[in-house]
Amino acid sequence: MINIGIFDEHRLSLDGASKLLSDVEELKVAFICDEKVQLKAKMKSNPIHLLLLSMYDCSIKSLNLIVQLAVNYPKTKILIISIINSEEMILKTIKAGAKGFLGKESDFNDLIEAIFTLRNGHDYYSKSITHLLLNRYIKNLKEDDVTQKSELSTLSSRQVEIVKFWGNSFTNQEIADKLFISVRTVESHKNHIMQKLNLKSTVDLVKFGIKNNIIEI
Amino acid sequence: MINIGIFDEHRLSLDGASKLLSDVEELKVAFICDEKVQLKAKMKSNPIHLLLLSMYDCSIKSLNLIVQLAVNYPKTKILIISIINSEEMILKTIKAGAKGFLGKESDFNDLIEAIFTLRNGHDYYSKSITHLLLNRYIKNLKEDDVTQKSELSTLSSRQVEIVKFWGNSFTNQEIADKLFISVRTVESHKNHIMQKLNLKSTVDLVKFGIKNNIIEI
DNA sequence: CTTCACTTACGTAAAACACGTAATTCAAAT
DNA sequence: ATTTGAATTACGTGTTTTACGTAAGTGAAG
Numbered sequence: 001m002i003n004i005g006i007f008d009e010h011r012l013s014l015d016g017a018s019k020l021l022s023d024v025e026e027l028k029v030a031f032i033c034d035e036k037v038q039l040k041a042k043m044k045s046n047p048i049h050l051l052l053l054s055m056y057d058c059s060i061k062s063l064n065l066i067v068q069l070a071v072n073y074p075k076t077k078i079l080i081i082s083i084i085n086s087e088e089m090i091l092k093t094i095k096a097g098a099k100g101f102l103g104k105e106s107d108f109n110d111l112i113e114a115i116f117t118l119r120n121g122h123d124y125y126s127k128s129i130t131h132l133l134l135n136r137y138i139k140n141l142k143e144d145d146v147t148q149k150s151e152l153s154t155l156s157s158r159q160v161e162i163v164k165f166w167g168n169s170f171t172n173q174e175i176a177d178k179l180f181i182s183v184r185t186v187e188s189h190k191n192h193i194m195q196k197l198n199l200k201s202t203v204d205l206v207k208f209g210i211k212n213n214i215i216e217i
Numbered sequence: 218m219i220n221i222g223i224f225d226e227h228r229l230s231l232d233g234a235s236k237l238l239s240d241v242e243e244l245k246v247a248f249i250c251d252e253k254v255q256l257k258a259k260m261k262s263n264p265i266h267l268l269l270l271s272m273y274d275c276s277i278k279s280l281n282l283i284v285q286l287a288v289n290y291p292k293t294k295i296l297i298i299s300i301i302n303s304e305e306m307i308l309k310t311i312k313a314g315a316k317g318f319l320g321k322e323s324d325f326n327d328l329i330e331a332i333f334t335l336r337n338g339h340d341y342y343s344k345s346i347t348h349l350l351l352n353r354y355i356k357n358l359k360e361d362d363v364t365q366k367s368e369l370s371t372l373s374s375r376q377v378e379i380v381k382f383w384g385n386s387f388t389n390q391e392i393a394d395k396l397f398i399s400v401r402t403v404e405s406h407k408n409h410i411m412q413k414l415n416l417k418s419t420v421d422l423v424k425f426g427i428k429n430n431i432i433e434i
Numbered sequence: 435c436t437t438c439a440c441t442t443a444c445g446t447a448a449a450a451c452a453c454g455t456a457a458t459t460c461a462a463a464t
Numbered sequence: 465a466t467t468t469g470a471a472t473t474a475c476g477t478g479t480t481t482t483a484c485g486t487a488a489g490t491g492a493a494g
Contacts, residue, residue, distance in 0.1 A: 010300045015325040016233015034322075056273065056300050083227050083273050083300075105251075108232040156440060169418040172481070184443050187481075192440085194482090201386040202450095202482080206423040207434050217424050373471060389450065400449090401474050408452070409471085419451080437494080443487080450481065456474085463468075 002119050003030045005046060007039050008054035008081075017052060017081075020108055027115070036065060043069065048076055050118055053098070055082045058089045060213050063096045070097025077118040081106075090125065100124035154196060160214055162189045167206060167215030219336050220247045222263060224256050225271035225298075234269060234298075237325055244332065253282060260286065265293055267335055270315070272299045275306045276430045280313045287314025294335040298323075307342065317341035371413055377431055379406045384423060384432030 004027055008014035011034055018032050030046045033039045043051070051069065055062055070078060079100040080093045090101050100114045100123060117124040155163070165175045172190075176183045190205075199205050209215030221244055225231035228251055235249050247263045250256045260268070268286065272279055287295060296317040297310045307318050317331050317340060334341040372380070382392045389407075393400045407422075416422050426432030 010230070010321045011324045012237075012298055012319065012321075012328060013227070013230045013233060016230060016237050019237055020229075020233050081229055102229065104227045104229075107228045111229060158441065167420060169420050171418070181441085182443060183480090184445095185441075187483095188443065189441080190481090191483075195484095201388070202419065203384060203386050203423050203432075206420050207427075210424075210427065210434060215420075217427060375472065398472085399474060401476095402472075404451070405474065406472080407450090411452090435494100437492100439492090440490080442489080445486085446484090448481100448483075450479100452477100452479075454476085458473075459471080461468105461470090464466080 001026055001028050002050060002115065003028050003046075003048040004050050004052060004115070005030050005042065005048040005076075006032045006052045007034070008032075008052075009034050009036075009056065010054065013054060017054075020111070021052075024112065039065070040068075043073055043076070050077045050079060050115060052079050052081060055080055055084070055089070055093065058084060058086070058092060063092055066093060066096035066098055079114055079118055079124070081111075094123075094125075155193065159189055159193050159196075162186060163193060163205065163209050164214050166190070167209045218243055218245050219267060219332065220245050220263070220265040221267050221269060221332070222247050222259065222265040222293075223249045223269040224251070225249075225269075226251050226253075226273065227271065230271060234271075237328070238269075241329065256282070257285075260290055260293070267294045267296060267332060269296050269298060272297055272301070272306070272310065275301060275303070275309060278430070280309055283310060283313035283315055296331055296335055296341070298328075311340075311342075372410065376406055376410050376413075379403060380410060380422065380426050381431055383407070384426045 004021060006014060006017050006021070006029060008017060014032050014034050018029055021027050022029050030048045031042045033042050051073075053066065053069075066078060066080075069076070077099040078097060079102065080098045081102045082089055082093070083104050085103040085105070090103075093101060100118050102110060102114055102124075106114075114124040161179070162175060165178065166172075170178070172183050172186045175186045179186075193199075194205060197205070197208060199208060206215060210217050221238060223231060223234050223238070223246060225234060231249050231251050235246055238244050239246050247265045248259045250259050268290075270283065270286075283295060283297075286293070294316040295314060296319065297315045298319045299306055299310070300321050302320040302322070307320075310318060317335050319327060319331055319341075323331075331341040378396070379392060382395065383389075387395070389400050389403045392403045396403075410416075411422060414422070414425060416425060423432060427434050
């Protein structure tokens with residue numbers, strides 16, 4: 001018997017997944033949950049073998065959740081169900097500690113297969129992503145993931161502050177006034193940021209900010 | 218007996234919803250579908266009373282799908298299931314022709330309630346959104362929805378072209394070279410675009426582009 | 435105590451932006 | 465048939481931002 005927890009912020013998907021799985025022998029749905037805050041409590045009180053985790057975005061917040069769960073409950077395998085099939089998403093979730101990934105093309109059979117694959121101690125990734133491709137990337141990204149994940153953390157708080165203001169359509173002058181520094185300093189900050197992140201245009205900086213959740217769209 | 222079609226690009230949600238509904242008496246799942254292109258064909262060959270339509274974004278493409286279906290199959294009520302609860306999303310889908318909207322907090326009971334409400338000829342919106350609020354907005358937005366929905370369509374193809382290039386980090390000069398026009402013209406285009414969209418900064422333009430799916434993030 | 439990143443700031447030249455003006459074209463409305 | 469209006473093209477002028485270099489003071493880490 002495999003004990004399973006299901007997390008999905010989408011109530012209906014949660015109900016659906018729960019119903020799908022509860023009819024399967026050898027599986028027991030230990031809990032279902034649709035809020036991040038509840039999830040941690042439920043994990044604490046329910047020992048499960050596997051957590052089904054639905055992801056609808058690739059935000060730092062969502063990834064952090066995986067990291068926390070993976071660290072605090074190393075025995076619980078995390079299986080990601082995602083509407084987004086991007087390579088970025090897959091790599092990030094795996095890097096964060098997920099043991100499996102089901103893309104949007106995956107169906108019920110794939111889910112079952114994934115669950116049992118994980119139970120048997122192996123990883124499971126959507127067929128659409130060949131293992132070869134994956135392994136190649138994972139090897140490369142094991143250490144030098146600096147590029148993506150830690151890019152944000154390479155920015156100092158001051159620098160993030162500047163990007164935030166600027167991302168809210170403030171002019172350099174307005175930012176300068178707000179922070180009691182010279183316009184030239186604001187420019188300097190931006191220059192340093194662009195250099196550090198290796199960005200070519202301000203458009204890229206906006207995208208970076210949005211990607212890293214420091215600019216609201 | 219209510220004939221239902223289910224569309225969901227997320228295969229697992231589709232399976233889940235299908236299973237949830239197929240167990241309900243008085244309901245018959247006429248077809249399920251996970252690709253937009255297939256959907257039109259299935260709609261043509263299967264007369265259904267109600268279409269469950271899962272939406273994971275608020276892009277023009279997705280909204281157009283609703284519009285097309287609503288126009289071509291006026292007898293089929295469209296019920297939106299969405300992970301996004303924003304007022305914008307709700308209003309846009311309703312404007313596009315949907316008759317019901319289930320937010321992410323909706324559960325199976327809400328779904329059933331919604332289905333029967335629609336069958337009875339009424340509209341159904343998530344409880345979380347009070348009807349009062351809705352009606353107020355709908356009245357106001359019936360005509361002057363110009364602000365949001367048609368913002369993209371107010372841009373000419375040339376203007377969209379400019380934004381696209383610029384959104385891919387091309388400089389004005391590069392865009393000018395590519396389109397065989399003067400740099401000044403590129404600037405003019407951008408000026409006109411900003412005016413038309415009533416944007417203050419270029420940052421806003423990037424955001425606009427991303428929101429409207431003409432700039433890839 | 436040295437090193438290194440962070441914050442601050444300026445100089446200069448080039449690019450981009452703001453705002454106005456304007457000619458041509460082409461479709462839609464009258 | 466004529467007018468109206470938006471789209472595309474382009475320039476002028478002044479301001480702001482960017483690119484790139486330089487540099488001083490601060491503070492933490494080694």
